[in-house]
Amino acid sequence: MAGTHTDADPYRLTAADSTPGTASPAVSRGDVARTLLWILLVISVVANTVASIGGADLWVHLACGVVTALCAGTLAVRGLRGRR
Template structure:
């Protein structure tokens, strides 16, 4: 009996012609949204310590809120 590998991204039983993508579009979008949240939050924090206009700080905050909100909505819709 073959053991399944939990860390394998593709199906081990799929033939060469039946290969499916291991990472879905939804996973990619979620990863990119998390990257946007982290980068915009770090940028917002760095900008708040510097001598920059308030508009830059607000723009970073808005991007952070929109990306986090999108993640929350996608998470709630995925529970259905």
């Protein structure tokens, strides 16, 4: 029905188990950091792939590799610490 308002917004970034009418927790800093790390990881991998296909200089490959390694390592450490 057009014009009706419901609390079940599928695009809201809140916890899935929150009930309507109660204050729902906001997205945590950890969630934002994890998302940004994944985005940066994908960008660096794609950039390294494009650099390989395009025949870029060695420093481009090294820079992309360092960013990829830092992101992957940080995500791995955060994942292992989150299990404790």
